[in-house]
Amino acid sequence: MKISIFTLTQNRLELTKQMMESLDKNTHIPFEHYIIDQGSTDGTLEWLKTFTYQLGKLYIFPLSKNIGINSGDNFALDRISQDTDVIIKLDNDALIMTDSWLEECLLVLKPKMLISPYILGLLENRGGIPRYAYDKESNLGYTPAIGGICQIGLTKAWFEDSGSFPVNMPSNYHHDDMEFCARLKESGYRFAYKEDVYIKHLNLLNKK
Numbered sequence: 001m002k003i004s005i006f007t008l009t010q011n012r013l014e015l016t017k018q019m020m021e022s023l024d025k026n027t028h029i030p031f032e033h034y035i036i037d038q039g040s041t042d043g044t045l046e047w048l049k050t051f052t053y054q055l056g057k058l059y060i061f062p063l064s065k066n067i068g069i070n071s072g073d074n075f076a077l078d079r080i081s082q083d084t085d086v087i088i089k090l091d092n093d094a095l096i097m098t099d100s101w102l103e104e105c106l107l108v109l110k111p112k113m114l115i116s117p118y119i120l121g122l123l124e125n126r127g128g129i130p131r132y133a134y135d136k137e138s139n140l141g142y143t144p145a146i147g148g149i150c151q152i153g154l155t156k157a158w159f160e161d162s163g164s165f166p167v168n169m170p171s172n173y174h175h176d177d178m179e180f181c182a183r184l185k186e187s188g189y190r191f192a193y194k195e196d197v198y199i200k201h202l203n204l205l206n207k208k
């Protein structure tokens with residue numbers, strides 16, 4: 001199985017370090033990680049060039065300025081080969097807490113699904129978007145959509161079934177994930193959190 005992860009960065013080097021170190025520590029299957037840096041000035045690019053994964057292959061794309069979340073997401077998708085099997089959007093402020101997190105999520109991922117680990121550290125919507133139903137056997141909590149901290153789906157979700165992210169949005173637009181889910185919902189998708197796999201949403205006050 002070929003797995004591609006993409007992440008947008010703009011400064012916040014300390015958060016990026018924590019995210020990537022936790023990804024390296026807790027992921028035990030090969031993956032490719034595409035990082036789109038949107039004009040960082042805090043040493044992020046320099047640090048990225050020194051970092052290596054045990055099982056991951058890192059691709060870095062430095063941009064001269066912030067082109068926005070939607071455009072950045074689409075820029076990443078344009079560089080991921082469509083022969084990959086699974087694509088994951090992972091924010092740079094996500095700390096992977098569960099060992100073998102990705103393997104656990106892939107065990108329950110099905111066509112026409114977008115899933116995420118349980119999200120710790122949110123001030124609102126604890127654990128992620130409120131659930132309307134549960135699958136106790138798979139430990140999945142179903143929701144109307146999935147937030148953008150981590151989104152895991154088969155490759156078809158990111159291209160054919162959604163048409164990627166909306167374009168021509170301002171750089172400060174922050175509703176891309178909900179529109180992405182709305183497009184998938186029209187194609188018959190379900191959305192769920194893996195309740196026994198954990199990611200922590202970081203901020204600059206969090207420590208390891």
